[in-house]
Amino acid sequence: MDRAKFFAAVRSSLFGGALTQNQVNGITAILDAWRASDMTDLRWLAYMLGTAFHETAQTMQPVRETRAASDKQAIAILDRSWAKGEMPWVKSAYWRIGSDGKSWLGRGYVQLTHKGNYIKLGGAIGVDLVTNPSLAMREDVALKVMFVGMGEGLFTGAKLGHFFVGAKADWLNARRIINGKERAADVAGYGKAFHAALMGAA
Incomplete structure (x- = not known):
């Protein structure tokens, strides 16, 4: 992945044209954890990034x-x-x-x-x-909680593989992994924006 290209894309599409160092550090930590994992579907990574973006109020730091x-x-x-x-x-x-x-x-x-x-x-x-x-x-610890919890369905029983597999990509209902339908459309939008940036930098 061309990380410079990825960061340029999300800086524009998600962060209003500017990223703080803490935001860069948080996103980098998630990207590094992904690279070290056995996950391969970039939609999973994108949805985790979108979830973190929402759940941390865009700080991309454990809060x-x-x-x-x-x-x-x-x-x-x-x-x-x-x-x-x-x-x-x-x-x-x-x-x-x-x-x-x-x-x-x-x-x-x-x-x-x-x-x-x-x-x-x-x-x-x-x-x-x-x-x-x-x-x-x-x-x-927060990284492990997110990757294992969302990957294995330990929060609600719903997991990433239920919504992103093969040709299936259910960005809206993937919110059930964490919190039912609360802000589902917003988180779906964040996930799609991260996915576009990931694909553009692949």
Whole structure:
């Protein structure tokens, strides 16, 4: 891949003409993880990049839910949104500190949430995310969570291979891998833009 050509394309199509060094670093980390993986379908890579673009609010860095600087701040923000009825898709306040003294709020490139998912993904990648859920913010861990979670369907049961295989490319419904239909059209658009850049730089 001609990475200079790829970055020039996404700089224009997705990032408003300018990329920060942190954005470049984050995208590079994802590209490097892809190269080291056994995945081969560029649509998978494009959809992961599009998902990270959305889930990290375009920072392309592992972030805490709400992009707060601390868990305490994130919990307060989420509590306010919950009280105002701004999160109708959320069934329970998973971010609140439980009897174990931990918050299972979203962290990473794909916003890993709920204790059960921390247990499941931690086991799958060989990292103890239960003792220290904040490890999901570490770049190498966040990459593994995204690649394994989306590749094997560990978030919702839906996986990349269900939507991108052979001639099939269901960019819209691929959002089910992470979060049902929430912002599905937006994420589909991001994925397609990354795919166009990848193909143009191949």
